[in-house]
Amino acid sequence: MSEHWLSIVLFTPLAGMLILLLIPSRRTDLIRIWANIAGIAGFLVSLPLLWRFDKNASGFQMVERHEWIPSLGARYIVGIDGISLLLVMLTTLVGAVAILSSWSAIQEKVKQYYAMFLLQQTGMLGVFMALDFFLFFVFWEVTLVPMYFIIGVWGGPRKLYAAIKFFLYTLAGSVLMLLGILTLYFQHFQQFGFYTFEIAELMKLDLPLSLQRWVFWAFFIGFAIKVPMFPFHTWLPDAHVEAPTAGSVILASILLKMGTYGFIRFSLPLLPKAAMDPAIVKALVVLSLIAIIYGALVSLMQQDWKKLVAYSSVSHLGFCTLGIFALNPNGLAGSVIQQINHGISTGMLFLIVGIAYERRHTREIAEYGGLAHVMPKYATVFAFAMLSSAGLPLLNGFIGEFTILQGAFEANRIWAAFAATGVILGAAYLLWLYQRTMLGQITNPKNLRLPDLNWRELATFLPLIAWAIWIGVYPKPYFEVLEKPVTEIVQRVRPEYFRQAPVMASAPLEVLR
């Protein structure tokens, strides 16, 4: 039992889905209840990971391995390190929240909806747990289809366009990524004489820079589209705007993280030479900076509430990729924390948009205004989410952004300076959004009688709020969990980094007291 814990976490949602399929479609309430049970169960079974996890151990933990396709060298290997742990926890929690939030929003094809959601959940968890590239790729693709349906079936007016755009974009990227994977796979065969997809084995490869570069770009396309990094981001606003609320939440909170996770887990350790190649780093950092500023500027302009939040994701994810390619411990750790933060904050923002949308069926910012008068709880929660997203200290966003900025600053001061403008603009568009929707007078009679948050809606926010405060006030556990994996990655990519002062690699906090 205990040695299969990760598998249990991984397949709980899938089991939930299979049981869900047995419930007749017309019993919608039963379906809803069951889906919520499955979602919450998914979260609860993931909780033991927290205390089973040993933050001082290096490498992967709770590893499970089984033969799967011996003739390909593909195995079922799952395991987590600090980075995966955080993302897995994010996935289970946000997944449960998203399922809860759909209670009243989804009125038709309920069964299909929840089934897709739970399937999606397993896919995402698999991505974060897989330690075998083949397995990873399978889960990676598994996430595509449910999201296609979630957008395409329950989405807004332009859902078809958005869904297929999402699907095509990400698929095109992932197929190219597959080619990159295969190249590594084959190179490993050439060097070691057997085929394997195991990450740990592939890490032993020693490839020339030129080849690494090609593989890097192949991976880049796959991951960057998912993130999405600057020139590949246009699927995101469409997908977000058209997706139903919970879909947007999952999309923003978790699905996008698959891209950044891919960079951290695969691009960096497997292709260290390419990842250190100045041209590549420069290109990626410039793209990240463009994303930060660009996403913020475009957000500033949006008339559509949801689109605004969507573009803000582009900006925030720009921070994450910047942190990754700062290629130092703080940049990486900050990036992971910021990924969690973005999951929390933007997840909340999308939930907030969804609640407004559910009540008014419009996302035009101009349609709102003065909601704080009629929906004070809602306004409070919104303010909270907004501030957390804008990086107010003592809330989660600050820790992430600040640590990333530190990493970027260490790598290159100019980068940090550019990135800091994102901080300014972030406040600008969020506050302006808040002002236009929540503050001022009620100018639209339709808004006069909007009900405030009910208990269920409030319940979707509370865990996220609590988590945001936790990260904001006491982020130490996060850094502790991340220290080992992040250090290992940096050690692998830039062995000379720690050679500056070998003492440092294990220097405890107290040294500086």
Added chain:
Amino acid sequence: MNFLELIWLIPLFPLAGAVLMLLIGRRLDPQGPSEVAVAPGIAPEGTPAAPAHHASHHARRSRALISLLCPGTVLISLIFSIGAVAQLASLPERTWQVIKFTWVAGLPFFTQSGAPARFTADWGFLLDPLSSVMILVVTLVGFIIHVYSVGYMGHEGGYYRFFGYMNLFVFFMLMLVLANNYVLMFVGWEGVGLCSYLLIGFYFHKKSAADAGKKAFVVNRIGDAGFILGMLLMFSVFGSVRFLDVNAALSSGRFAAETTGFGVLSAMALLLFLGATGKSAQFPLYVWLPDAMEGPTPVSALIHAATMVTAGVYMVARSHHLFRLTPEASAVVLAIGAFTAILSASIALVQNDIKRVLAYSTVSQLGYMFMACGVGAYWVAIFHLYTHAFFKALLFLGSGSVIHALGGEQDMRRMGGLKDKIPITYWTMVVGALAISGIPGFAGFFSKDEILWQIYSSPQGSRLIYAVALLTAGMTAFYMWRLIFMTFHGAPRMDAHTLAHVHESPRVMTVPLVALAAGSVLAGWIGVPKLWSFLPDSFRLFEHWLAPAVSAAAHVHVAEHAHEAATEWLLMAISVAVALAGIAVARHLYVTRPERAAALRQAAGPLYTVLANKWYVDEIYDFLFVNGLGKGGGSALARFDSRIVDGGVNGAGWITRLTSALSIWWDTWIVDGAVRLTAFLVKAASFPVRLLHTGSVQAYALVIVLGATVVFAWYLMR
């Protein structure tokens, strides 16, 4: 009780109050529909909108708890602060650090010099003379203003919200001043900004209030970005941001003073100062503060006069080790301070809104404090900060009392003749005005005079700056007394109805006024000039307490020129004379010969217009960032303008908008365009391919043969 060990509790009391208010305050303070602000023309269906007063009368009793609780938390903080400061005084090193836990617990990195370091920040508190002054000011003035607010806000909706925010503000302000490192200080720094945003926008149904709040936040954010970068630079240079570590490193001698060049320390200092200009409303980022007067008056008093806006000064003083090593940066501080002081003073000369006058006055006084910092007289800056807190809070609260009395009127042109109707307000305000003008004996005199003297005597100062400061002092006296005269003297200019309802404020408001007035008189007496040797040294308590803390400047010895006592006396006389002159002119123009004022306005013509329009700075910003080509452009641009620029953020601006528009355009047509083009091409290519299938079997056969031909041809051409 060991108060020193418990200093971490000081901020937490107000936080508890705030959390309580924001969570359950709504229950304690049931809101009628009065809080629903609806734009004219939109009838709330069915529900009669009860006037605010009725609802709040019912609610008053249940508000008592709030009224007790919230000021109470601040009072407890005050008590703890006093206790802690008293115990601190008995410590020989006068520094007490409490570290609760590691807050930002980042990972290892290497400093500029290659030394290993860790990106960490404590949840830690530092009590030293500097922060002890600040916590006393914050808790004391904060408490007084809380009490005042009980009266002032008594009729307002959202009472619980107001006090929640106020308590939250006090929490953050205490965090700011008690933090033992820059990052934690930044928590307070941002937090007070947030509270400022919330409180400015307290009347959020007013668009102007919401706009002002947003403007404040965004403008502050510009400064914050500088602050963040400064901290990062600090990390990369020192490997730590703890004040004690940084100061120790700076005074260790490892860093040479950057007297000639512009090095990394100067960059650090200027980045931090950029943060300070944002928070303390210095040029060019001062524009938010006057707009911030949209908030309730106690807010203006507490946040935008006494405490928050002085955070920048505190931060610069906190970083005095750094600034001492960077004369160039200090010179910038001095110049910015001087320029801001005179600029805003000149604007204040002609403003008619009572709170705006005070706002510009605040900006100007902050400029003063920065001037003191610029010349290295940090304790003086803090001294002025401290005295200013009293008299400016007093003036604001007084103006609040006036506004209260007049039922919300803020325009001084519709006031006058109030001095008998609201005597307590009048007399306390007079005290405040005397203090700010620098009349000897009042608090302002001591601090302001000391600043002038320092500017004059310090090697970093100059005659020009001194002249500017002096001129500013004169202007200060003028506009402040213009305020007094226009408000309280002469014939009443308000309409009869308002006049009939003029009443003195309740006790709960006047008592704080009196308390602050007492402070405005007495506060200065702990920092009398050295010149006044007839007074015992205990009158120079402030300097003794603070000066060693902020001038223990490492190895750079700032030689103080030995000036003649006579010079000092002379300068003191000049400044007093200038202040008196200002008062006299004001009296002449607004009491004795009011018609002259109008004539002068005529005569000054353009100058007056320029001043009345605040040097057009807002307009220039608007032009640069907000309106841009909008006005000159064609109809197309005008449409664009009305759609996009209209009602926009002042700070974020037009260029931003244009870029955003371009970005969206780019997204739609270039990035997405490429994708769509591909999709289009695929589809477009689909038809020719399909058209190949004409349905004619012979055509198919021909294609086969053509294929074979090509294969053969390929072979032959090979």
Added chain:
Amino acid sequence: MLYPITATHYLVLGAAMLAIGTIGVLARRNIVVILMAIELILNAVNINLIAFSRHLGQVHGQVFAIFVITVAVAEAAVGLGILIALFRNRETVQADEINLLKW
């Protein structure tokens, strides 16, 4: 070159037959004639096979040719059968009039 007769002569003849048959398939509209043209192509193959068979001094080629003829018969039979069915429904045997299925 024209004399003596070698296998190449037969092969060229076969190629010519192939070409003529192909032209017939491509250019004639009448499906019956197209089927005849296909017979020509198969005869070209037979000419080849016989030439090689003779050249190699075996009879394998001849046996192969028998199979080719068999196949030709079968194809012709089925083709004509389908043609009759088509003609019943469409009243035409013109190849380019049979174009319901396209694009």
Added chain:
Amino acid sequence: MWVDAFFFYLFAAITLTGAVLTITRRNAVHSAMSLILSLIGVAGLFLLQRAEFLFAVQIVLYVGGIMVLFLFVIMLVNLDQAARMRQFSGQWWLALACVLAILAEIVYVLGRGSRVFQFAPPAPPAQGGNVEQVADVLFKQYLVPFELASILLLAAIVGSVIMARKRV
């Protein structure tokens, strides 16, 4: 040897003429007749190449069997109308050019191939009569295809019956 050459050219001419006429005649019956001519020419070539059995098969099966089938169908589907219409498809010129190109290419390849291949003078005929040899090879080496061919013909018969029968 010249007799060989004479007959080769004679039969080749017959074959080609018949072939060209087959694909150019307006009337399908004429085409069929021309095809018979061509097939007879080919049969002659078979004879020339000492393939007597095949000669017989060609005459009996092709000329006797298939052509009757063709003529029968031509009668059945009544091609009078078709004969009055345009005979060549619109792409005939393209087809012609293409096929001539391919012919040239094949001939060129054959020409080059003949040098490489070095067609030696024909090997002496094997022992025994042609029919015996054919039978021997057919039933030893090609037993499987032979049986398969029977199934093929069965399928073809069934197929034509299905196709040609009227609605039951």
Added chain:
Amino acid sequence: MSEFYTSVDHFALIPALMLALFGCAVLLFDFLVFPEPRQRKWLLVFVALGIGFAGLGLVRQQMFLAAEGLNEFTAFRGALTIDGFSIFFNWIFLAASLIVALVSYRYLEIEGEHHGEYYGLILLANCGMYFLAAGSDLVTLFVGLELMAICFYIMVGFLRFDKRSNEAAIKYLLLGAFSSGFLVYGFSVLYGIAGSTRLGDITAAVASRSPWDPLVFLALATTSVGLLFKISAVPFHMWAPDAYEGAPTTVTAYLSVASKAASFAFLVRIFLGPLISAREVWAPLLSAVAIATLTVGNLAAVTQTNIKRLLAYSSISHAGYILLGLVAGNPTGIKGVAVYLLVYTFMNLGAFLVVVALRREHILGEDLEDLSGLMQKSPVHAILMLIFLLSLAGIPPTAGFLAKYYIFWALIQARQYVLAVIAAAYVAVAIYYYFRIVRSMFISEAVDREPLASSLGLRLALGVTGVLTLAIGIYPQPWLELAQNSVLLR
């Protein structure tokens, strides 16, 4: 057992014999024993028996190989070669035949053309395929091909009173006969080169020549025309969409799967047998053809609205992928061809089976619109179709991913990066048109309320194809081993 017929020959012939025997029996019994339409279901039993016995024959071949420790054995003096390859492909053919026979019953009833000959033709076609996979003699292969082809000509035109079926049949026949003319012309040249029709002899003869030898090229070029025609590779693919569209849907399914697999088996036998030494000549040719095939197949499908035609174009593009495996030429590529065809059989059959189910009494069920709202009408069909489409598109964890995976792997191994990227790019294009179908099924509203055609056979067939499509994707190991054995020789 005589000189003509040895026990080895017996093993080699049994499956084909069974198919032919039962095929003839079906033809005979159709009008002799079961004249009543209701009795025709017994014909299905005969079909199943025939296929079952043929399968037993395959099992015996396998056991024989295992018992003797052989990789292959030849029979009939080299006319047949039984090896893992032939057995693997024959399993595919048998499975396809059985499934198609199962679903045809109801379909033909709806079409009103229910005749016993149909089942006979299925078995005879399968018999032809047997020789395509097992033949190692040009004549055997040629006659086998023609047997299969003629059966298909008839089956495509089986709806004699449907103009489109007639047209499809005549087009298929004319082009098929034309192309096999070229094929056999090439065979004649091969015979000329080697003086033998046995593949082994030809391989040796060709290998003794330069790869650029003109006659070898002549043989290669003309043979390729015929071979590529059968697998519907561009530019010899033109018949496919028309034939697929016009044919009865069950036949389309059969044609697209079994005929294609058999032709590929044939193609692999020729290209990796006699022509292997001319690899450097045909590899570039085939890669050009593969790219063209991918391009045309995928692009043409993008705007297609007839499902059968759309799937026809899609199957053209699949031929392109399989060809790429051959282009890569390494063991992985060959295994990829085998795996791809295995997977392709089930997924493509499955997709067509859903289209079969769409054909109802008054509804043609061939247009994209007919799939609208399928999820509401019949969730099982919709989900199965989704699985098939995902598999066709190559999305894990369906089997189609594994197939594409092998192709990419082989290309990377052969360092054909450009081909790999092009092939990858077309996956995205393919997604677009497959998801047009998905969109209709799941997102659009239904245009009619009539339930889908259903029968036990159809349900069974759908179930089997669906389960296999998923199972091969999720746990592919046994299937991969199967494919692995099939290419042991090469």
